[in-house]
Amino acid sequence: FTEYLRRTISIRDTAVRTNMKENFYHGVLLGILGVKNRWGISSNREMGEGYADILAEPDTGDMGIIIEVKYAHDGDLDAACKEALKQIEYTRYEDDLEDDGVENILKYGIACYKKRCRVMLAEK
Numbered sequence: 001f002t003e004y005l006r007r008t009i010s011i012r013d014t015a016v017r018t019n020m021k022e023n024f025y026h027g028v029l030l031g032i033l034g035v036k037n038r039w040g041i042s043s044n045r046e047m048g049e050g051y052a053d054i055l056a057e058p059d060t061g062d063m064g065i066i067i068e069v070k071y072a073h074d075g076d077l078d079a080a081c082k083e084a085l086k087q088i089e090y091t092r093y094e095d096d097l098e099d100d101g102v103e104n105i106l107k108y109g110i111a112c113y114k115k116r117c118r119v120m121l122a123e124k
Contacts, residue, residue, distance in 0.1 A: 001029075001032075001110070002116055004028075005028075005115045009028070009115060011115065014071075014114070021071040021073075022069055022071040022112070025112040026053055026069045029067065029069065029110070030043055030054060033054065036056075036058075038058075039056055039057060039059060040055075040057035041057075042054070042055040047096045048091050048092035048094065048095045049092055050091035050093065052068065052091075054069070055067075062102065063104040063105070064094070064097040064106070065105075065106045065107075066105065066108070068093075068107075068108070068109055068110070069110045069112065070083055070084045070109070070112075071111070072112065073113075077111040077113060077117065080109075081109040081110065081111045081118050081119070082109065083109070083111075084109030084120075085107060085109035085120060085122050088107045089107075094107070106122075107121070107122035108120065108121055108122070109122070
């Protein structure tokens, strides 16, 4: 994702109010994931006790992918990834998938800062 950002965006693309910067990266990820036309991709879907940024459901029906995106305002990508993963756990986004019988749930925290990003996968 970092390589993609380096090749395609300008840091001016995120020249919005600080609390809105995350939305740009969220949209870019939706566009990238949208090419998987057999996958169910949802944005800001109500799940658990909140709204998951992105939910991807491959057409196999046995997996769910929860993605939480954060903008690392201070450039600390690791801390922002951990914050995203903490949000996934705290708000119990996985509950809805588990209720539907999905056993293989991947939870990703993605942090972005200008043209850099970091991805962390929650431990099972």
